[in-house]
Amino acid sequence: MSIIEFENVTFRYESDEEGVVLSPAVKDFSLSVNEGEFIAILGHNGSGKSTLAKLANGLLLPESGDVIVDGMNTKNEDDDIKIKQTVGVVFQNPDNQIVATIVEEDVAFGPENLGIEPSEIRRRVDEALKTVGMYEYRKHGPHKLSGGQKQRVAIAGIIAMEPRCIILDEPTAMLDPIGRRDVMKAIKRLNRELGITVVFITHYMEEACEADRIVVMDDAHLLMDGTPKDVFSNPEKIRSIGLDVPQTCQLAELLRKDGIKLKNDLLSIDELVENIDVLLKGQ
């Protein structure tokens, strides 16, 4: 069952200058996001991946083609609120998503806008904060939190609306290693434990490898769509668009060239270490 359907979507931004037409940010793009999936969208800056996030919940409308969310077309104004409640979006800058002066009040913002009854909001807010591991900070002011903590609060604010799908647009780009790790942990929980569909836009290879499926964008087009192993088994193509394969893949490639029979689809550190171990013990 597809939760978001991109059908031949084209979108271009308006230029600030008179009479100038910008080239499309997204061109003839089609993709089916299935319920429960964990998809990573990979691409360098300017490939169109961030635009996809805003098209997915109707923040931007396609110039041609359609975006269908759970059967609703984003062009239909009447479904606007329902669509935004179904597909939540978390952006890159943790600061510019927090609206209230106290953490729990910010998380309550979404449900409050939906007119949900106060005791239910309370329940959702507490649940959401516990899921992202920020419950003990519920009465704190947001400006004292670290980047990773703020980003988790932003995620909690979306979960509190009980969406079916969450799109995260480069959520870790501005964070330090600890913040990145904590946010990745929270996101994986959302998908593995709560069954929420996750669309994760990034340019970090290691993060993309955590997903079930990787979609690679290049120059407004969809270039590749497959499992992480499929995608990284073609390192030349990846490198040609300015991205890099994980170091584990590079290492395996070099060793394979020397005749060492490592598996073709090694991706994670543990897989590589296991395979090396097996080969060495096999003697």
Added chain:
Amino acid sequence: MSHLETQNLTYVYGAGTPFKITALDNVNINIEKGEFVAIIGHTGSGKSTLVQHLNGLLKPTNGEILLDGESIHKSKSTLFDARFKVGLCFQYPEYQLFESTVYKDIAFGPYNMGLTVAEIDERVRSAAKYVGIPDEMLSKSPFDLSGGEKRRVAIAGVISMEPEILILDEPTSGLDPRGREQILELIKNYREKTGKTVIIVSHSMDDVARFATKVIVMNESNVEKIGTVDEIFENSSRLREIGLSVPQITDVFIKLREKGYPVSEKVYTVEQGYLELKKLFEGRGIS
């Protein structure tokens, strides 16, 4: 003689109040001319506070900062000199651009130094070349540029002061792999051409492993270790413990060591990893 050094540098916020925080605790570092130094540490380790002392922006609670053997706080004029001799570029510098043209923004530093119009022009053009900004861009408004271009303009704005020591605080943050490569190449290139001392502040060993001649590891307001990249990687598992990110390849070798294999922990590039594993496989008769 050392180019820049700190002696017993201590910095305390809110002294005498219940909110006292010791940002730097008795930090002693020494930087020689021409070195490529990396200051790495987790968020809150004090690395940003440290570099803000190096150009005199912050005054130590205790201790001294010596530039060419002289304390930078000795007089108003030594402080003024230090500001320009030690060029500090902050994180996300593109958010500090303000002039109506790229040229004027890059000229801000030299202008404040009191140089002549001709000198300023020469410096602006030279700095623009280092960061790869073409002449046509000089007359554009900085607000019309892309994020990556803005960042390069901001870096040029510090290079144009022709500082003896260039400090860049997290120069690659927020950039994609291509952007990161560009900035790191730019810095490497600048150092090769000018031979000047460069300091990069980061929390990623990935960025600095390739270039640094000296690494200063900060942890919880203290200096944890100073050494070459190799020396720092002698205990790479410790780096992860103190909140730093290590290259994926390093993790592979930490895990292989955990399994009992006699491989070096000092692996931080794919090539090193390849050579190390080749040795291991050949040692077991596998080719």
Added chain:
Amino acid sequence: MIKDITLGQYFPMDSLIHKLDPRAKLFFTVAFIVIVFACNNFVSLFFCFIVSALIIASSKIPLKTVTKGLKPIILIVVITSVLQISYVKTGVVLIDVWKIQITSGGILTALFMALRISLLIVTSTMLTYTTSPTALTNGLDRVFAPFNKIGIDFHTVTMIMTIALRFIPTLIEEVDKIMSAQKSRGANFEQGSLIKRAKALIPLFIPLLFNSIRRAYELANAMTCRCYNGGKGKTTMNALKYSSKDYLATVFSFAVIGIVILLNIYCGEYNAEFTFNSAI
């Protein structure tokens, strides 16, 4: 540095005043300000002073902090006093030197005005000291809610206030960062003529302005993604509810108003020029 601004700040304490509903406090503050203006003799004013002292004491806010709030207005008080002393010429002449004539009426009027201004400032700062910005905006939101129904949009105003309060610490940090960056290129914010210093602020204001606009766009997007639609049908998780202590506080406010009016009637009449006799 800039981070030490206390004007308008909130000091959380465990006191009766802090626990009151913000609407009760708002009502009292407005009523008190009006009544202080209405005072026409020293007795009423002194009574207001006692009420104020009572409130400060029960709020557990240290006196030093309260008087800190008066620092910014010392200049105004001094200027007003000097003006009063110069222009009010009633009662007994105390000093008559050269062109300067100081009368008892002048001094008393100056004292009265000074006390009045101080009372007004202290009361308003007590409101912000004891009420969190969120509670204040929630209170205002509830107070003005009926107006939303008849088409006047107060919700947007309170939303703007909440967001502004949320971003004040963030913006202060940003100002610090921008200033540090520009100082690192030789900008000088502290020395020079007034004009020079004003010009020096351009490298601070332009980036701050642009960054704030960019922030606003991003925040608006984030709010839209969380189904914000101008407050229509919006519920509140922490809804304000009046309890017995809030009713008592409101009754107390009315009592204060009543007593001051009575004191005004029995202890003196307000004249444009204040006389020594009516001060008793």
